[in-house]
Amino acid sequence: MTEPSIAPGRTGGDPRTGGERGPLRRAALPAGSFVVSYGLALTLLSDTFFWLVIPGMLGLVTVTIITLQSHLYRSFRRAAPFATDGSDRRGPVRYHYSVLLRRYLLVVLVGAAMVAVPLALKVKVLYPFVGVGIVTVAFGTRLWLNQIFWMWKCGRVLKVYDFEFRSPLQKSNLRSAGRRSLTLGTDGSPRMSAREPLCSSRWPKEIARGVWFAGDDPFGGVILVPDTGELMCMQPENWSVHEKARQQAGAERRERAAKAGLARKSIS
Known part of the structure; x- marks a missing residue:
């Protein structure tokens, strides 16, 4: 098998494809929407326009969900601190788990503070934060558990x-x-349905040049992206088409696939 034309363990350079807006510009629209929605939510204290609290809270929930996805679904922004040349199977797993855990802990801390501070201070104008905090922890946990599930499969x-x-x-x-x-x-490898535990909305840079694959084609497997270090679990997109190949794989291959959780279709 031909080796890649770049050193697989190289960690320099920008790990993302395409241009990105600056952080301030990306935050401007959500921040503005949050402020407007928060103002509408405060009409709960009014005897005249209290009905505006409904669109206000809906707006707060929407902004919260978008912000959570932006935070939890981020790609790696730093060089991978482990070997990305296919020699290390445990390092990528440990690092992904640590990144996902740190991100989730921040969600829990921020959400808990949003709930605790207004209740402790008993300041009515801060009460909308209680609802935002509850949504932050509840929805953030849901997103995070899905990421952990795909990480466990990898x-x-x-x-x-x-x-x-x-x-x-x-x-x-x-x-x-x-x-x-x-x-x-x-x-002749089958077209694969892949799931990235980070849930990134971008293709890793230069992934088209090749990846490290661990698995068995008709059953599926995991890829490690050289340089940037992302993991993705995958299985054949047209599962039934490759049923004959799986049956003819032999007892040892089928046993390994079952041990790896690949004997049945679980990725779509």
């Missing part, structure tokens, strides 16, 4: 299979919450 596969380099990678489509379709190499 980790389960990497306990069974070693990495091998596959090139090129053909990108088919990119959907929401880390869903995407891709094809590995040019040797």
Whole structure:
């Protein structure tokens, strides 16, 4: 198998594709929407315009959900602190878990503060924050548990299979919450449905040049992106089409796939 033309463990450079807006510009619209919605929510204290509290709270909830997704669904913005050359199966798993945990702890701390501070101070104009805090923790937990689930699936596969380099990678489509379709190499590998635990809305930079794959094509597996270090778990998109290949795989391969959680279709 031909090795990649760049050093797989290299960690320099911008890990993302395409241009990005500055942080202040990205935050301007949500911040403005939050302020307007908060003002409407305060009409709860009015005897005349109290009905405006409904669109106000809806606006606050919407901004909160968008902000949570932006925070939890971020791609890596730093160089991967582990080997991305296929030699390390545990490092990527540990790092993904640590990143997801840190992000979630921040969500819980902010949400808890939003609930506790207004109730402790008993300041009525701060009471809308109580609702925002509850939504922050509840919805943030839901998003985070989904990420942890896909991370667990990646980790389960990497306990069974070693990495091998596959090139090129053909990108088919990119959907929401880390869903995407891709094809590995040019040797008849099936088109795969992939899920990225980070739930990023972008393709990692230069992923088309090749990835490290751990798994068995007709059953699925996990890819590690060289340089940037993202993991994705995947299975054949047209599962039934490859049923014959799975049946002919042999007892040992089927047993390994079952141990890795790939014997049944679970990724779509």
